Amino acid sequence: MAIGAPTDRPGYLHEAVLYDSDEEFLGVVVPFLQEGVAAGEPCLVALGASTTRLVRAAVRDTTGLTFLDDRYDRPASVIRSNRDLFAAHVADGASRIRVASEVPHPGVGAPWDGWARYEAAVNHAYAEFPLWGLCAYDTRITPGSVLDDVARTHPHLATADGRGVNPRYQDPTEFLARRPPSRGDPVETASPPVVDLIDPTPATARGAVHAASTARPDTFRSDPTAPGIFQADAPQADTPQRETPKLGPTDIDSLVLGVSEAVTNALIHGRPPVRFRLWLTPDRIVATVTDRGDGPSDPFAGLLPVSTTCPGGLGLWLTHQLCSHVTLDTTDHGFTIRLVVGTPQPGRSGHAADTA
Amino acid sequence: MLPTLRDQPAAPRHQGLLAASAGHRRTGMSTWARAALDRSEKLLTLCAPIDTDIASRAGSALTALTPEELHTAARPAELLQRARPDRDHGLGILVWADAVISATSRDTHEEIETTLARLCRDHRVSVLCVYDRGGERRRKRDGAGSEHLDLAVGRHLDGLQEQRLALHRTGDSLYVDGEIDMSNLDVFATALRALTDTPSPTVHIDMGGVTFLAAAGVRTLIRDTAPYRDRGADVEIYATPHITRILQLIDIHRLPRLHLICRGVSTNTI
Numbered sequence: 119m120a121i122g123a124p125t126d127r128p129g130y131l132h133e134a135v136l137y138d139s140d141e142e143f144l145g146v147v148v149p150f151l152q153e154g155v156a157a158g159e160p161c162l163v164a165l166g167a168s169t170t171r172l173v174r175a176a177v178r179d180t181t182g183l184t185f186l187d188d189r190y191d192r193p194a195s196v197i198r199s200n201r202d203l204f205a206a207h208v209a210d211g212a213s214r215i216r217v218a219s220e221v222p223h224p225g226v227g228a229p230w231d232g233w234a235r236y237e238a239a240v241n242h243a244y245a246e247f248p249l250w251g252l253c254a255y256d257t258r259i260t261p262g263s264v265l266d267d268v269a270r271t272h273p274h275l276a277t278a279d280g281r282g283v284n285p286r287y288q289d290p291t292e293f294l295a296r297r298p299p300s301r302g303d304p305v306e307t308a309s310p311p312v313v314d315l316i317d318p319t320p321a322t323a324r325g326a327v328h329a330a331s332t333a334r335p336d337t338f339r340s341d342p343t344a345p346g347i348f349q350a351d352a353p354q355a356d357t358p359q360r361e362t363p364k365l366g367p368t369d370i371d372s373l374v375l376g377v378s379e380a381v382t383n384a385l386i387h388g389r390p391p392v393r394f395r396l397w398l399t400p401d402r403i404v405a406t407v408t409d410r411g412d413g414p415s416d417p418f419a420g421l422l423p424v425s426t427t428c429p430g431g432l433g434l435w436l437t438h439q440l441c442s443h444v445t446l447d448t449t450d451h452g453f454t455i456r457l458v459v460g461t462p463q464p465g466r467s468g469h470a471a472d473t474a
Numbered sequence: 475m476l477p478t479l480r481d482q483p484a485a486p487r488h489q490g491l492l493a494a495s496a497g498h499r500r501t502g503m504s505t506w507a508r509a510a511l512d513r514s515e516k517l518l519t520l521c522a523p524i525d526t527d528i529a530s531r532a533g534s535a536l537t538a539l540t541p542e543e544l545h546t547a548a549r550p551a552e553l554l555q556r557a558r559p560d561r562d563h564g565l566g567i568l569v570w571a572d573a574v575i576s577a578t579s580r581d582t583h584e585e586i587e588t589t590l591a592r593l594c595r596d597h598r599v600s601v602l603c604v605y606d607r608g609g610e611r612r613r614k615r616d617g618a619g620s621e622h623l624d625l626a627v628g629r630h631l632d633g634l635q636e637q638r639l640a641l642h643r644t645g646d647s648l649y650v651d652g653e654i655d656m657s658n659l660d661v662f663a664t665a666l667r668a669l670t671d672t673p674s675p676t677v678h679i680d681m682g683g684v685t686f687l688a689a690a691g692v693r694t695l696i697r698d699t700a701p702y703r704d705r706g707a708d709v710e711i712y713a714t715p716h717i718t719r720i721l722q723l724i725d726i727h728r729l730p731r732l733h734l735i736c737r738g739v740s741t742n743t744i
Contacts, residue, residue, distance in 0.1 A: 320655045433689035
């Protein structure tokens with residue numbers, strides 16, 4: 119395989135490797151890391167648990183490699199912490215930083231919309247760093263629609279046979295502006311919302327989140343007006359009690375902030391009516407805020423760091439930092455922001471291509 | 475461990491109320507008037523209509539003042555002499571600021587506020603000044619409120635109550651309780667500007683009682699303390715873990731001369 123980067127241009131080299139076997143994965147990733155170690159470059163490994171095991175077994179000697187575990191939780195948080203990390207390496211004198219990473223997708227049980235936006239946005243967010251990022255995707259488990267987005271967000275492609283420029287790469291602004299509608303959470307179609315308010319004030323919306331989230335899910339299971347998810351999740355009489363939601367006060371605080379900011383943005387920047395809905399499930403809370411406006415004009419809204427002195431954008435960025443999953447959708451009917459705290463679901467498949 | 479700023483709450487003497495609506499104003503006035511009567515204070519009103527049940531309960535203990543009687547030119551002793559048949563009990567003075575300004579002028583009302591401050595300082599007098607926040611529709615549109623907000627904030631250091639926010643000042647410390655969002659950002663900003671209008675090298679902002687802080691509130695915190703910090707002075711912010719988390723995400727503690735302290739632990743070194 120080719121030695122060295124496919125281009126000498128400084129800045130961010132954003133490359134994807136699509137592999138269909140462990141051998142192919144190792145054939146690209148291991149030389150990538152070993153060449154970096156040999157050149158004295160910081161080499162970061164931010165892969166999933168099973169691929170990390172493959173790498174550890176293949177390289178044997180992990181000297182020079184930094185393993186970052188469980189790093190990929192929220193796209194905006196990763197951008198924030200990666201930028202800090204890269205800046206620290208540059209300050210330490212690194213002339214190039216190598217990162218081998220994997221982001222979550224429905225193939226591993228996570229929603230993709232946020233990570234699609236991430237893969238596009240990092241082309242800007244990391245542009246100032248001398249970074250070579252190799253993003254690994256296992257085509258055996260990655261849905262077709264995800265692979266399609268990967269092809270449009272990575273300017274470079276790598277295989278065990280060599281590297282090259284990706285002709286399908288799209289400008290991130292264009293990619294982000296033409297996103298297909300996000301997947302809704304399954305609970306949105308499975309049951310009616312427990313909160314449905316038109317034109318609430320931010321304070322009213324916050325109060326509704328607090329009130330709804332302090333209600334025990336058991337209450338809803340026995341509520342005939344709330345069929346669906348709660349009944350489906352209700353334990354059988356002879357089975358042990360299902361574990362209660364893993365939602366803590368921090369999750370509720372995060373959602374309260376996200377909903378308040380969403381309603382505030384809708385009132386200030388959007389067009390009425392503003393509709394706020396909320397669904398509860400045992401392991402997550404889903405909220406949507408819809409207005410008739412066009413949504414944020416900045417395609418990178420919520421993902422890239424914002425100035426604390428210029429107006430706008432900070433609430434949406436904070437929401438992306440704090441909520442588990444955020445989607446933004448503009449259609450002919452208006453703008454919808456969806457917030458999830460707890461464990462987000464991949465969502466309903468709207469694409470025939472999603473049979474991996 | 476730093477001493478907490480909340481150890482010595484100020485006695486509520488000269489307080490302000492920012493009324494969100496006519497109903498809020500009425501309720502605020504009635505509640506305060508009843509409490510004054512419960513303390514056996516003689517009740518004086520200035521341009522402040524009160525409910526008939528309170529008026530009948532007060533009976534002869536109720537006096538409606540004219541603006542002239544509270545003008546700085548008027549002698550406080552005379553007023554107190556005339557208004558207080560029983561020297562053992564204090565006076566409670568209820569003022570509807572917007573009505574006073576309509577009946578006289580803003581300048582006159584400012585002088586009245588000065589008189590009231592002096593009365594509260596030197597005598598057993600407690601005061602509630604009610605300022606209107608403007609119509610619901612107006613606030614919904616632009617989040618703005620009282621056009622005399624500077625007076626409401628600047629003259630009621632003992633306590634200023636807004637629908638969702640309460641402020642009080644002791645010297646160079648501002649205590650904030652409640653929720654900060656688009657509906658009261660202007661109040662928070664005005665309070666920060668008043669706090670930092672001081673030659674003191676340090677001011678303290680105790681947000682230990684803040685249960686919600688919108689992103690725009692963080693921006694206000696940064697923007698409206700910037701001129702003070704630019705002069706080389708320091709701002710210390712005390713916050714709960716929840717608010718600290720928000721402020722740290724925004725890297726507020728990395729801004730020059732802004733110190734974030736969570737439960738007595740400085741986060742500047744974290």
